[in-house]
């Protein structure tokens with residue numbers, strides 16, 4: 001994780017650099033079975049594994065993580081970030097998890113993605129942001145398509161979660177396409 005105390009803000013949310021205080025809720029979400037097929041996670045995490053994950057995160061410059069805070073309630077509702085960030089190839093992979101279902105469908109994922117796209121293309125000078133999404137995750141696919149992501153292909157039976165193989169779309173957005181669409185986060 002190669003950044004310190006960064007804050008990105010819109011009307012609805014604040015993205016803050018992930019810190020120790022975000023660990024407990026993050027473990028709860030990682031262990032919520034309902035979320036597993038959506039976030040493509042196959043197993044539960046123990047305290048020890050979770051702690052190691054955090055230590056590795058701090059030491060790994062290719063991973064950048066933010067805690068998502070909903071502004072009016074002032075609560076930590078999820079996490080988002082980039083992994084496999086390559087300065088050389090100007091590319092990174094995006095992920096998002098809003099772990100509290102009562103906050104789904106209110107535009108907070110959209111707001112988060114706007115901020116992350118601006119951060120990725122403007123601040124990190126990326127040329128390409130890519131992601132993998134389960135073909136069954138309708139809300140996430142619609143969110144990515146609304147933001148201009150292009151489906152590059154399908155990775156067949158790429159994950160095995162809860163006794164089921166899951167196909168995923170590989171999607172991406174290029175810097176030129178992002179500039180053309182002209183998406184901008186809401187001002188605070």
Ligand SMILES: CC(C)(COP(=O)(O)OP(=O)(O)OC[C@H]1O[C@@H](n2cnc3c(N)ncnc32)[C@H](O)[C@@H]1OP(=O)(O)O)[C@@H](O)C(=O)NCCC(=O)NCCS
Nearest residue numbers: 038096097098104105106107108109110133140142143146
């Ligand atoms: C998938 C997820 C990130 C979506 O975030 P969300 O906050 O629930 O979704 P939003 O409210 O931002 O978007 C919902 C809809 O409104 C649209 N939308 C929201 N705000 C918008 C805006 N200002 N302008 C245009 N469209 C907007 C979205 O495209 C989407 O379209 P739909 O109504 O056809 O579904 C979130 O539900 C989540 O974290 N789910 C669990 C984990 C997960 O699936 N993660 C993704 C793994 S790839």
